[in-house]
Amino acid sequence: MTSAAAKPSPPSGGRGLGEGGAQGAYAHDTGYNFAYLDESTKRMIRRAILKGVAIPGHQVPFGSREMPLPYGWGTGGIQVTASILGPSDVLKVIDQGADDTTNAVSIRAFFRRVAGVATTERTAEATVIQTRHRIPERQLTEGQILVYQVPMPEPLFRLEARVAETKRMHALADYGLMHVKLYEDIARHGHIATSYNYPVMVDGRYLMSPSPIPAFDNPKMDRMPALQLFGAGREKRIYAVPPYTAVRSLDFEDHPFRPIRAPHACALCGSRESYLDEVITDDRGGKIFVCSDTDYCTERQATKAAAE
Amino acid sequence: MSPLLSARGLELRFGRIAALDGVDLDIWPGEVVAIVGESGSGKTTLLRVLSGLAAPDAGSVIFDGQDVLGMNEAARRHLMRTQWGFVHQNPRDGLRMGVSAGGNIGERLMATGARHYGNIRAAAADWLRRVEIDPERLDALPRTFSGGMQQRLQIARTLVTHPRLVFMDEPTGGLDVSVQARLLDLIRALVAELGLSVLLVTHDIAAARLLAHRILVMRHGQVVEQGLTDRVLDDPQHPYTQLLVTSVLAA
Numbered sequence: 001m002t003s004a005a006a007k008p009s010p011p012s013g014g015r016g017l018g019e020g021g022a023q024g025a026y027a028h029d030t031g032y033n034f035a036y037l038d039e040s041t042k043r044m045i046r047r048a049i050l051k052g053v054a055i056p057g058h059q060v061p062f063g064s065r066e067m068p069l070p071y072g073w074g075t076g077g078i079q080v081t082a083s084i085l086g087p088s089d090v091l092k093v094i095d096q097g098a099d100d101t102t103n104a105v106s107i108r109a110f111f112r113r114v115a116g117v118a119t120t121e122r123t124a125e126a127t128v129i130q131t132r133h134r135i136p137e138r139q140l141t142e143g144q145i146l147v148y149q150v151p152m153p154e155p156l157f158r159l160e161a162r163v164a165e166t167k168r169m170h171a172l173a174d175y176g177l178m179h180v181k182l183y184e185d186i187a188r189h190g191h192i193a194t195s196y197n198y199p200v201m202v203d204g205r206y207l208m209s210p211s212p213i214p215a216f217d218n219p220k221m222d223r224m225p226a227l228q229l230f231g232a233g234r235e236k237r238i239y240a241v242p243p244y245t246a247v248r249s250l251d252f253e254d255h256p257f258r259p260i261r262a263p264h265a266c267a268l269c270g271s272r273e274s275y276l277d278e279v280i281t282d283d284r285g286g287k288i289f290v291c292s293d294t295d296y297c298t299e300r301q302a303t304k305a306a307a308e
Numbered sequence: 309m310s311p312l313l314s315a316r317g318l319e320l321r322f323g324r325i326a327a328l329d330g331v332d333l334d335i336w337p338g339e340v341v342a343i344v345g346e347s348g349s350g351k352t353t354l355l356r357v358l359s360g361l362a363a364p365d366a367g368s369v370i371f372d373g374q375d376v377l378g379m380n381e382a383a384r385r386h387l388m389r390t391q392w393g394f395v396h397q398n399p400r401d402g403l404r405m406g407v408s409a410g411g412n413i414g415e416r417l418m419a420t421g422a423r424h425y426g427n428i429r430a431a432a433a434d435w436l437r438r439v440e441i442d443p444e445r446l447d448a449l450p451r452t453f454s455g456g457m458q459q460r461l462q463i464a465r466t467l468v469t470h471p472r473l474v475f476m477d478e479p480t481g482g483l484d485v486s487v488q489a490r491l492l493d494l495i496r497a498l499v500a501e502l503g504l505s506v507l508l509v510t511h512d513i514a515a516a517r518l519l520a521h522r523i524l525v526m527r528h529g530q531v532v533e534q535g536l537t538d539r540v541l542d543d544p545q546h547p548y549t550q551l552l553v554t555s556v557l558a559a
Contacts, residue, residue, distance in 0.1 A: 172382045176389075176419025180404070180411050183418065186425055187408055187447050252425040 028116030045083040052240035057202030064236040075233025077149035092126035097134040097292030137296040140226035150232040155209040221247040264289040269300035318367035329529035342520035393466035397478040399458035435464040456487035
């Protein structure tokens with residue numbers, strides 16, 4: 001599938017019998033409707049997604065459902081994924097760049113069971129990628145959708161406590177306050193000290209929280225060929241960035257935005273371009289830096305091994 | 309020349325109480341107009357209606373050819389942060405207490421599109437100097453300032469974008485007399501220097517005498533007397549104005 005809009009909705013009322021099993025790699029648990037949510041809920045979420053795509057960066061309220069995982073673990077992302085997933089999709093789930101953490105493994109297993117879709121750890125093979133806190137290092141393509149898990153969709157919430165007031169600020173594009181925050185950062189720390197969840201302007205109109213991805217990943221959002229969808233379950237908001245949309249990180253002319261990265265090479269694959277995690281190796285202060293994107297790292301290691 | 313702000317037939321009732329009862333008002337470019345009167349006479353309500361913060365039951369407010377009451381909120385906010393300024397009685401209502409002095413002054417600049425950190429900071433330091441605060445305090449939080457300094461910071465924050473009309477609601481209220489005198493002196497100097505129009509609401513007749521070119525006396529939502537400051541205060545015609553003038557304490 002190429003986009004949420006183009007995807008025909010699965011037949012409703014059939015309890016999803018055998019829908020995913022035919023093409024997917026795993027048997028679909030027929031006790032659940034296809035992809036867990038009932039068809040009318042999926043239709044409601046798709047409407048919110050379409051509205052979000054039509055107004056890039058604008059937060060669309062939706063009737064968020066209880067999901068079989070706690071708030072903060074990706075209830076928003078999982079609902080968006082459930083609504084756009086088709087039987088022939090290939091799903092990848094990453095958590096802080098890794099495919100093998102509890103959250104990623106559980107959500108993959110969940111969709112294998114309730115939708116019977118094929119899952120993968122390879123970025124290149126996936127058609128839908130649900131992510132928490134990272135964007136894959138590999139350039140995404142037009143055939144892919146990136147679904148972000150968002151804890152707090154409102155970029156202004158630390159600056160203005162009243163939701164009614166933040167809505168008014170979005171409506172009037174009154175974003176001076178966000179720059180006051182950046183000004184304060186520079187006045188206090190000498191540079192913009194926001195290293196994750198760095199606010200962006202979408203299509204020159206809406207201020208948007210990119211979810212807590214590192215500022216390093218912000219430039220990847222700009223004019224990305226893949227559709228980007230954001231789901232916040234607890235806050236009941238969905239927003240989107242359509243393919244090839246301008247996404248600009250806020251900055252000052254004399255303090256331009258700089259993506260920050262640990263000044264090391266990956267200890268496993270030697271990459272000097274990827275975003276690194278610091279890993280403690282013993283209790284005597286030993287540490288190594290490794291790629292946060294495990295698929296990217298594995299691929300590079302394999303290429304290196306093949307070359308030798 | 310035409311008035312900068314012109315109000316006609318303003319009416320606003322809160323239940324049985326008429327807060328504004330047929331108020332007409334003109335403010336000319338470069339003019340300081342004081343509204344005096346006792347508590348509950350409708351001074352602050354008038355200020356809120358003129359600045360678009362409250363809607364009247366009837367009447368019109370025209371600013372520089374634009375209908376203030378008829379414009380949408382986006383246009384009014386734009387007016388509020390470019391052409392207008394608002395100085396509150398309590399500096400805590402006008403300042404962001406968790407943001408440094410520089411950030412407070414820079415907010416209006418950034419809201420109107422300034423995106424050069426160095427220039428914003430230079431403008432903020434310059435304005436601190438103009439309101440007689442040590443530029444060294446640029447990164448200090450307003451809560452570490454005294455009441456008079458907070459009020460001066462609020463004035464700097466308001467005037468940094470060179471508004472044409474400034475609304476002041478009891479700017480010297482709650483300050484002790486020596487601080488009040490200094491603040492009045494500062495406001496007078498800035499008004500003359502920048503050629504501002506000011507609408508000043510106060511119950512302090514002495515402050516009005518010092519700052520205002522023209523005075524309006526309000527009572528029960530009506531303007532009972534208006535004229536040049538010296539004329540009204542030296543030769544009050546209306547019985548209420550006469551009472552007000554004779555009630556001023558002389559030290």
